Amino acid sequence: MNELQKELVEQINKFNAEKIEPFLEEDDREETFRMEIYRGLGELGLAGIPLPEDVGGADLGYEDLCIVLEEISKSSAPYAVTLSVSTMVQSIINEFATDWQRKTFLPALTSGEEIAAFCLSESSSGSDAGSLKTTAKKVDDGYILNGNKMWITSAGVASTYLVMARTGGEGTSGVSAFIVKDGTDGLKFGKKERKMGWRTSPTREVYFENCKIPHNHLLGNEGEGFKLAMKALNAGRITIGACALGLARRALKEAVTYALGREQFNQALFEFQGLQFMLADMAAEIESSALLVEKASKMHDAGGCGKLLASTCKLKCTDMAMKVTTDAVQVLGGVGYTSEYPVERLMRDAKVFQIVEGTNQIQKVVIARELKKQFQS
Amino acid sequence: MWYFSDEEKELQRLCRDFAEKEIAPFAEKHDTEESFNLAAFKKMGELGILGITADPEYGGAGMGCVAATIVMEEFGKACPGLTLSYLAHSILAVNNIQNNASVEQKQKYLPKLISGEHIGCMGMSEPEYGSDAIGMQTQAKQNGDDYILNGTKMWITNAAYADIAYVYARTGKEKKNLSTFILEKEKNHFTTGNPIHKMGMRSSPTGELIFEDVNVAAEHRVGEEGSSVSHMMANLDIERITIAGISLGVAQACLDHSVKYAGERKQFGKAIGQFQMIQRMIAEMATKTSMMRNTLYNIAYQYDQGERDSIHAAIAKLGIPQMATEVALDAIQVHGGYGYSREFPVERLMRDNKLNEIGAGTNEVMVLIIAKNLLGKFKQ
Numbered sequence: 179m180n181e182l183q184k185e186l187v188e189q190i191n192k193f194n195a196e197k198i199e200p201f202l203e204e205d206d207r208e209e210t211f212r213m214e215i216y217r218g219l220g221e222l223g224l225a226g227i228p229l230p231e232d233v234g235g236a237d238l239g240y241e242d243l244c245i246v247l248e249e250i251s252k253s254s255a256p257y258a259v260t261l262s263v264s265t266m267v268q269s270i271i272n273e274f275a276t277d278w279q280r281k282t283f284l285p286a287l288t289s290g291e292e293i294a295a296f297c298l299s300e301s302s303s304g305s306d307a308g309s310l311k312t313t314a315k316k317v318d319d320g321y322i323l324n325g326n327k328m329w330i331t332s333a334g335v336a337s338t339y340l341v342m343a344r345t346g347g348e349g350t351s352g353v354s355a356f357i358v359k360d361g362t363d364g365l366k367f368g369k370k371e372r373k374m375g376w377r378t379s380p381t382r383e384v385y386f387e388n389c390k391i392p393h394n395h396l397l398g399n400e401g402e403g404f405k406l407a408m409k410a411l412n413a414g415r416i417t418i419g420a421c422a423l424g425l426a427r428r429a430l431k432e433a434v435t436y437a438l439g440r441e442q443f444n445q446a447l448f449e450f451q452g453l454q455f456m457l458a459d460m461a462a463e464i465e466s467s468a469l470l471v472e473k474a475s476k477m478h479d480a481g482g483c484g485k486l487l488a489s490t491c492k493l494k495c496t497d498m499a500m501k502v503t504t505d506a507v508q509v510l511g512g513v514g515y516t517s518e519y520p521v522e523r524l525m526r527d528a529k530v531f532q533i534v535e536g537t538n539q540i541q542k543v544v545i546a547r548e549l550k551k552q553f554q555s
Numbered sequence: 556m557w558y559f560s561d562e563e564k565e566l567q568r569l570c571r572d573f574a575e576k577e578i579a580p581f582a583e584k585h586d587t588e589e590s591f592n593l594a595a596f597k598k599m600g601e602l603g604i605l606g607i608t609a610d611p612e613y614g615g616a617g618m619g620c621v622a623a624t625i626v627m628e629e630f631g632k633a634c635p636g637l638t639l640s641y642l643a644h645s646i647l648a649v650n651n652i653q654n655n656a657s658v659e660q661k662q663k664y665l666p667k668l669i670s671g672e673h674i675g676c677m678g679m680s681e682p683e684y685g686s687d688a689i690g691m692q693t694q695a696k697q698n699g700d701d702y703i704l705n706g707t708k709m710w711i712t713n714a715a716y717a718d719i720a721y722v723y724a725r726t727g728k729e730k731k732n733l734s735t736f737i738l739e740k741e742k743n744h745f746t747t748g749n750p751i752h753k754m755g756m757r758s759s760p761t762g763e764l765i766f767e768d769v770n771v772a773a774e775h776r777v778g779e780e781g782s783s784v785s786h787m788m789a790n791l792d793i794e795r796i797t798i799a800g801i802s803l804g805v806a807q808a809c810l811d812h813s814v815k816y817a818g819e820r821k822q823f824g825k826a827i828g829q830f831q832m833i834q835r836m837i838a839e840m841a842t843k844t845s846m847m848r849n850t851l852y853n854i855a856y857q858y859d860q861g862e863r864d865s866i867h868a869a870i871a872k873l874g875i876p877q878m879a880t881e882v883a884l885d886a887i888q889v890h891g892g893y894g895y896s897r898e899f900p901v902e903r904l905m906r907d908n909k910l911n912e913i914g915a916g917t918n919e920v921m922v923l924i925i926a927k928n929l930l931g932k933f934k935q
Contacts, residue, residue: 207752304891306822329892372587372897374887374906442687452919500884504909507754511913512685512710515754522754526906529887530895537891539832 182238183245189222190246194253202254206523209370209377211335215257219250220290225261229268233280234288239479240413244420244471251424255527256379258424260293262417263331267294267340270410271357274398283338283357295336297327297384298407304329305540307342308350308404312386314343320393321345321356323364323386331534333382334367336360341386342403350404355397364389375526414535415488416474419495422531423467426499429506429524430460436510436519453509460502467495486548493541496531503528556852563622566604570629573602582634585758586903589750591716592637592758599641600671607645608793609653613665619859620793621852624800631804635907636758638801639914643712644668646797647790648675648721652737655786656777664719664737678708678722678764679787685710686920689784693766695724695734700773702736704744704766710914714747714762722764723783731784735777744769755906791916792865795872796855798915802879803851805908806844809879809886812901813837816890827889836885843878851875866928873921876911883908
């Protein structure tokens, strides 16, 4: 790590301990999201890390972003993911936007004052995102959106929604991307989803009922929406890997600390070889995943991380996090199963990493497709 | 199973109907609210299963380990939390009293426990003595003809609802000098601590049993003083086989839900069950569930035939809950985003099942038991 990265880690550790940790258990139970925590991350300069300075970003790389997300995720995967998704949307807006769009939409997001959300999935099109049904009809003075989006992270608390909607015929080439601001007539939210984990991060359905937006809210060209969404997700898969990694590191720390402190049969649990092997496997899995995140984020910063590597990063890191958190509950035994200790929450939070931003089954489809491209003569 | 008796087949049918009507519709609500389905529990008394292994002369069903496992599986499909409470009552309290208590004690306690008028629990684990249960520190000190109890029992299923607690306590300095007492809520023998918030099994109340200078008459002691370790261990065997029955129910339910969802959910223009990726997961889940079922009922059957050993109970307890967690995690994965939502049952089944890798002896303790049994004979 360079000096700046070390400083970031130190700052986040302090922020985690003072601002996030005290509310973790209560907010998980009550399903509460605290905007002031997100804004606090913004005040530390973390809300627009890879964005250029002219729109208020920190002008750093994805490598730095991944270090930040990993660190936040050691305390709270939900806040790390809120930041990960918001940053993903900002990056894609920055890349495809007009100058007016950049100046209009990005500063409030890079400062952390506001949050961005990504609206692709629908109730009947999850993995098969290209079949989405939400429509955007072109009219004289803009577009009229109709349809529903499902599983939208930060819906209701976000102010900027990047929405994929159909402007043309069937298939991926008929999809365009739009920026919709909270408060637009016809933009509505469903009730908060009740979930196994990530309970601090609100997930809602988003409805568009004759929701009219101006022409200049189209991002890129008509028909580019799906390509742009996939590009966003490719980068998002690296950052999701980093979030899963941080969560797993916390689980290992909890497991080792407990094993050293808890005595049974007149010795510390840690002294039992069976436990040592479990902990060693957890550490080995974590370190392998850390290398994937590091490599993928460096490649991204160097000009582009291929799909095979990005998907591998997401697949391995999230499967690892599920395994490591499950084992951490096991190491803590009965107390690990209670909400007095964080590991059961870590385990619940880990599961959805295998589902979001492309299920791990979809990652395998992507990897296989890349293999075919690579080896088919 | 081919060796189920007619009576066991009838029990399976009754329990399946009961679970569909009285348990499944309320499982999500009780999980969310961390509340106990007392109404269903009381109705189990009418169904005649609260004393599944107890003698008919006390109102029991007079059946065995296979029968108890059948109930666990059928109820476990619908609500593992309530099933765990049923297990704590029927296997940990009732079965222990049936096997170890005097005729007078059985006459006094069993009829009300079996009718559902009373709820039972058992107290073994303590905050500092979980896996190392025999090291327990709750004291029963002799005081004339009576005993004075002091200590705290932890992780007690049904604690807050229990009228009767079957409790182990130390009556001497030697490690194995443990005695058993049947304690009554009505006589203020115990108080209960705050409810414990858990990842799963939230519909099963878990709490502490607290004894502070409690006077308990000698008539509450079960068997001889200082002789409890052997029957404590013996009851753990049937506890472990039957708790694995809950995990079998979890796996079967997860498989059933996944098959249904994979047939209905369409992506890329066809049911997701048409994709080999999903087929692989479903096939693995079905294979594991089938292996769990055959292993478990075989072990339960052997138990009923009198072939009882800790190693087979530990094998069931190590293998089946672990596999059920794998099956349940895959079930969530098959359901995708919906699987993660509390609107669908699979995430609850997963959370509930994780406890079965910890309660009634952790996986790690099962490894110790199996290894000690297998390797012990090579000891010099």
